[in-house]
Amino acid sequence: MKAIVVGAGAGGLVAAWELARAGWVVTVIEAGERPGGLLNRVVVDDLALDVGAEGYSVRGGAVAQLLTDLGAADRIAQPAPGGAWVQTASGTHPIPKRLVFGMPADPGASDVHAVVGDVPAARAASGSLAEVVRAGYGQRVLDDLVTPLVGGVYSTAPDQVRVADLAPGLADALDAGTPLRAAVSQAADTAPSGGAVHGLRGGMHTLAGLLVSAASEAGAELRCGDPVRELSRRPGGWRVTTARRQLDADVVVLAVPLDVAVRLLGGPVVPPTTAIDVVTMVLDAPGLDGEAPRGTGVLVGAGVSGVAAKALTHSTAKWPWLRESAGGRDVLRLSYGRRGQQPVTSGLKIEELTALVRADASVLLGRRVPEPVAVRRTGWSILPPGTPGLARAREWLTGQRVDGLGMVGAGISGVGLANVVPQARAEAVKLTSSCG
Numbered sequence: 001m002k003a004i005v006v007g008a009g010a011g012g013l014v015a016a017w018e019l020a021r022a023g024w025v026v027t028v029i030e031a032g033e034r035p036g037g038l039l040n041r042v043v044v045d046d047l048a049l050d051v052g053a054e055g056y057s058v059r060g061g062a063v064a065q066l067l068t069d070l071g072a073a074d075r076i077a078q079p080a081p082g083g084a085w086v087q088t089a090s091g092t093h094p095i096p097k098r099l100v101f102g103m104p105a106d107p108g109a110s111d112v113h114a115v116v117g118d119v120p121a122a123r124a125a126s127g128s129l130a131e132v133v134r135a136g137y138g139q140r141v142l143d144d145l146v147t148p149l150v151g152g153v154y155s156t157a158p159d160q161v162r163v164a165d166l167a168p169g170l171a172d173a174l175d176a177g178t179p180l181r182a183a184v185s186q187a188a189d190t191a192p193s194g195g196a197v198h199g200l201r202g203g204m205h206t207l208a209g210l211l212v213s214a215a216s217e218a219g220a221e222l223r224c225g226d227p228v229r230e231l232s233r234r235p236g237g238w239r240v241t242t243a244r245r246q247l248d249a250d251v252v253v254l255a256v257p258l259d260v261a262v263r264l265l266g267g268p269v270v271p272p273t274t275a276i277d278v279v280t281m282v283l284d285a286p287g288l289d290g291e292a293p294r295g296t297g298v299l300v301g302a303g304v305s306g307v308a309a310k311a312l313t314h315s316t317a318k319w320p321w322l323r324e325s326a327g328g329r330d331v332l333r334l335s336y337g338r339r340g341q342q343p344v345t346s347g348l349k350i351e352e353l354t355a356l357v358r359a360d361a362s363v364l365l366g367r368r369v370p371e372p373v374a375v376r377r378t379g380w381s382i383l384p385p386g387t388p389g390l391a392r393a394r395e396w397l398t399g400q401r402v403d404g405l406g407m408v409g410a411g412i413s414g415v416g417l418a419n420v421v422p423q424a425r426a427e428a429v430k431l432t433s434s435c436g
Contacts, residue, residue: 001435002249004029004240006228006264009037010053010417011408011424012255013211014066018428019253020218027249028220029242031227036208038410044376045282048203049322049331051378052278053417054313055079055199059191062422064198070210077199079318082295086115087364088144089303094295095145098188101166102146103133105188107181116140122181129166130158136180148299152311154384154415155276156339161386201321228256231264237404251404251431255424258383258411262393265400271389273381276337277345279357281372283330288367292317298364308344309334309360329373332361339384345377353377383411406431 001024005016008030020026028035038052056063067073086095096104096111104112107119117140125135129150133142146158154166164171173183200206212222230241231252238252254261259270296318299311315331316323322331334357337343345353354375361369383390397407406427410416413423 001025001251002237003027003251003253003431004238004247004249005253005255006231006240007037007255007260007409008032008035008208008212008222008224009255009409010039010207010211011410011413011420012037012253013208013215014421014424015253015255015406015408015428016220016222017211017215017218018425019251019432020215020220022428022432024251024432026215026218026220027247028215028222029226029228029240029247030222030224033225035212035222035224036205038380039205039208040378041203041205042280042376042378044280044331045329045374047282047326047329047331048205049280049315049333050203050205051280051333051376052380053204054315054319054333055197055204057416057418058196058198059418060422062425063417066421066425067200067207067210070214072200072207072210075201075206077201077319077321079197079199079296080292080320082292082317084297084299085294086144086148086299086301087304087307088115088148088301089305090144092294092298092364092366095149095299099145099149100170100184100187100191101129102141102149103137103180103184104141104145105181105185107137107141112145116144122179124180127162128159129161129163132163132174132180133158143302145301147302148311151338152299152335155274155310155337155382156384156386160339160384165385199319203322228264251406251435253406253408253427253431255408256411257381257409258390258393258397261397261407261411265397267393267396267400269389269393269396271383271387271393274337274339274384274387275343275346276335276380276382277343278378278380279334279336279345279353280376280378281332281334281357281361282326282374283332283370283372284328285330285370288330288365288369291367293365293367300364307360307363308356309336309364310338311335312361312364314365332357332369334360339387343379346379350375385415404431404435 040052098105120138123135237250297313313333408424413419
């Protein structure tokens, strides 16, 4: 049996490895020049640094199991204790514990009170996430906790999404009549205890290399720099036309962004993507890393003036292995852009970009940041939750599922490796059992 996997992101590489070790003849076709997708890296001042995923949720244990199966469990790294902070219009504070998309499970807790003061009595409401939170927790919780978490993590705003777009289980509880604060408390109780995020020594981008090596050892072939132009059915299988060749296979696995999958299958709706920028900055700033003035990073709330970034990660403060590798240098990572907004960093000359990120970092860290040794911008195109047409496109894709066609990746499973990995493994098993 022959399989073609279109896309060499995490989902595609996992599926390719599973199919190859089940005895299939597997070809992976990647449009980019190297595999990995959001498991991507840049080299800045001789440091290989993550510019996509920098960690993974421990929820469900699927990623840890994958690393164990790859023989790489000893590479799992935990972030430094201390956590991140939030920059609000009134100041900078450690992010409270037990939040669910910024909604506090314990509204009266001292760490919540330190950020938003007294939380008003709850009222019931429906509509956007912003409307639900405003009624259930008040405006300050919306501005100072929900907005920075939703914006920093999902590149959207609370008034652009519904609860179901981010947390279907929480939405189901609300639909069943559970009051918002009770539903949030229940969701927090079932969240992983302790550190909710782990990473890999050497960076999450090394997972792509592990998967490529494992898939290659199992017999899979990887072809990069060859975008797929057309996908069509043929008797008994599929034909894939790339920029360079035509290939036939019994099975095709689409492991591409959802908008690309819709286009390849001739769908009627292609959701508009959102541009975001990740700017990586390396500093020669002895003492800043050891001081970690804002813990592992800062999320930016609503109404904060003088800052264009939506989030900052102090990477060398967050990951002890990177602090060791950096040899006294500091690594900061700032992100820009939300749905409906072009990143202000887009099109800037390097001098302008450097001045902007340095100024933003100085505000968010509460310290004057020195002239960086090196700065690197990486652009991404994503589909945030709540994007117009996204639900319709997913529904249309679901209707295209036929024998011999698999779909994996964040567009299908949901954002994050904790979602992508188990879905890709299950999809490969399903294909082998139905077609093998």
